[in-house]
Amino acid sequence: MTTATDPSPSLIQRLRGLSTEVIKFGIIGVVGLVVNAGVFWACLQGQGLVKSLSGVIATAVAIGTNYLGYRYWLYRDRDAASRKREITLFLIFSGIGLLIENGILAFSVHVLGYTSSASQLVAKNVVGLIAGTVFRFFSYRTWVFKALPELADGEEVVSEAELLLAEQAPAPKAEAKA
Known part of the structure; x- marks a missing residue:
């Protein structure tokens, strides 16, 4: 068995x-x-x-x-087939993380009224940094630095560029019957 x-x-x-x-x-x-x-x-x-x-x-x-x-x-x-896409997404998600950190700071100052230096330091560099880091971690690993697909035995990695070239190549002409 x-x-x-x-x-x-x-x-x-x-x-x-x-x-x-x-x-x-x-x-x-x-x-x-x-x-x-x-x-x-x-x-x-x-x-x-x-x-x-x-x-x-x-x-x-x-x-x-x-x-x-x-x-x-x-x-x-991880897949590095398109650096331009990777860098663009990295910068976008880094910017969103930065907004999360500073958004938490703004919320703590303007909504909660925490105006002391110590409370602002905690809001930005502890709470904001943790929230921004968690966001960045999952967005980077999910969308920016994408994992390569698992390959079965005998399969080979094909880049996005190779796929695009294959799609743009003219289809073979059918042979005329005599």
């Missing part, structure tokens, strides 16, 4: 894989925070426009650093 084995991973195996992904995501996030703080501090030492835009400059550099970490370390085995 033979038994068939289920090719899909068990819940425990999936959770182990997810926990590793969460840890790596967190490491990249911490690196991004350090880069953000360092660039912010360096820009504050400058003058004029650099000092005025220090928050924007620091966030942009941190987003770029995070993208490199996600693409070349955490999600290096």
Whole structure:
């Protein structure tokens, strides 16, 4: 009597894989925070426009650093067929995460009336950061850095570009009967 084995991973195996992904995501996030703080501090030492835009400059550099970490370390085995699409989605979801963080801050100040520096720090850098990070984690892994489909034995990976070329190729002409 033979038994068939289920090719899909068990819940425990999936959770182990997810926990590793969460840890790596967190490491990249911490690196991004350090880069953000360092660039912010360096820009504050400058003058004029650099000092005025220090928050924007620091966030942009941190987003770029995070993208490199996600693409070349955490999600290096994921589909990279369309970098333009990937980068566009990454920037969109990073922006939404930024809005979530600052939206929580605005809600705590303007609706709840928490105006002290300590309460604003907690709202933005604890509650907002956690909510924004959870959003980014699931959006990046679901839409930005998409997993490659599982392949059966003998199948090969075909990129989106190859599929488009195949669709645009002229169909073979039927031979005329004599």
